[in-house]
Amino acid sequence: MPEPYSQMTAIWAIARASLKAILRSPSAVIFSIFFPLVFILVFGFIGNSSGPVYRIALTKGCDTANPVLDSLKQLNNIRIVKYQDSASLESDLVKGRITGVIDIRKVGDAASKSDYQVYFHATTASADKFATFLPLLENTLTRIDRNRFQGIKTTGTVEPVIRQVRKYRTIDFILPGQLGFSMLSAGVFGVAFLFFNLRQQLVIKRFFATPVSKAAIILGEGLSRVIFQLITAVVIIGMGYFAFDFTLVNGWQTFAEIMVLSFIALLVFMGFGFIVSGLAKNESSIPPLANIVTLPQFLLAGTFFSIEAFPSWLQPLCRILPLTYFNDAMRKISFEGAGLLDCWPQIGVLIIWGIIVYLAAIKIFRWE
Structure with missing residues (x-):
């Protein structure tokens, strides 16, 4: 009696063959490794170049009825953020999520020429931001003084309080x-x-003539993609760490958590690829469909610059994209030292997206 066919053997055989094909494909290497490395090199060499958007918090006892704060609120690049508790404020300040904290106090000394004392608390986590914000604050005070008191510095004086982090x-x-x-890119394109080419070349149809199951075909091909992209992740992180001092707060533990997060995200992104493959009528229709999925996320999900730079009406759209949650979780783990459990809101949204995407893929995906 013949032994039952081993589906695991089929999965590994398909995965090995597919991985070899990926490694021999110039487009796969270019889109997955070359392009990201080019961006890393460019941004690594040019230094900080993000737009001057300043997120400023106010201390609990800050005087809010004064011309200094009124003038700052009129500036388009100033975002006044509110916190419910001091712990959250301190956490964001130390992590560089906000530029600093302003404390405006009315001067009670009759001998003083200034009406207000402005304390600006910041940390070196946002060094580049507060370095440009301080002159902006000084210029605001000067403008108020010039308008009201003919250039005499009476409205307020600034005292910066900077902590080293x-x-x-x-x-x-x-x-x-x-x-x-x-x-x-890899998951969708x-x-x-x-899978479109496998259908067109009748490879999948030939698989059906063998004892290999449909699940084994998908798992085998998917496994090859996962292996290749995790190798890509190692290359990208290694380049950033050794060439530009990319922060891995807890060393190997942080690296391992990034790999787990990348694995989860890649599975979700591959679901979009299955949907595009099922919708495509011919090979030329794949790029437009794939770009509908990828381009908005590349531009709006905090890939190149913070979503805080976008208008407030656009930010809710940014916050529903799956790539936004991968980027947020990555930055929390690598720089802030958060663990996977600390990132459960971001991972939870990714899993929800995965469920939705694969339910749609099951309805749309075609074998022939």
Whole structure:
């Protein structure tokens, strides 16, 4: 009596063959490794170049009825943020998520020429932001003085209070975005072209003549993509860490958690590829369909710059994209030292997206 056919053997055989094909494909290497590395090199060499958007918090006892704060609120690049508790404020200040905290006090000394004392609390985590915000604050006071008191410095004086913490560099923001860029590109374009070509070349039809199950075909091909992209992730992170001091707060533990997060995200992104593959009528229709999925996420999900730079009406759209949650979780883990459990809101949204995407893929995906 013949032994039952081993589906695991089939999965590994398909995965090995598919991985060899991926490694021999110039387009796979270019889109998954070359493009992200080019962006990392460019942003790594040019330094910080993000737009001057300043997120400012107010202390609990800050005087809010004064011309200084009124003038700051009129500036388009100032965002006044509110916190419910001091712990959250301190956490964001130390992590560089906000530029600083302003404390405006009315001067009670009759001998003083200034009406207000402005204390600006910041940390070196947002060094580049507060370095440009301080002159802006000084210029605001000067403008008020010139208008009201003919250039005499009477409205207020600024006293900066800067604490030394870990510096947040451009590469700490850019690299997670480029890793997400690589993952999403491979998951959508790679899977879509792969399964469409397998159908067109009747490879899947020939598989059906063998004892290999449909699940084994998908798992085998999917496994090859996962292996290749995790190798890509190692290359991207290694380049950032050794060439530009990309922050891995807890060393190997942080690296391992990034790999787990990348694995989860890649599975979700591959679901979009299955949908595009099922919708495509011919090979030329794949790029437009894939770009509908990927391009908005590349531009709006915090890949190249913070979504805080977008208008407030656009930010809710940014916050529903799956790539946004991968980028947020990546930055929390790598720079802030958060664990996977600490990122359960971001991972939870990714899993919800995965469920929705694969339910749609099951309805749309075609074998022939």
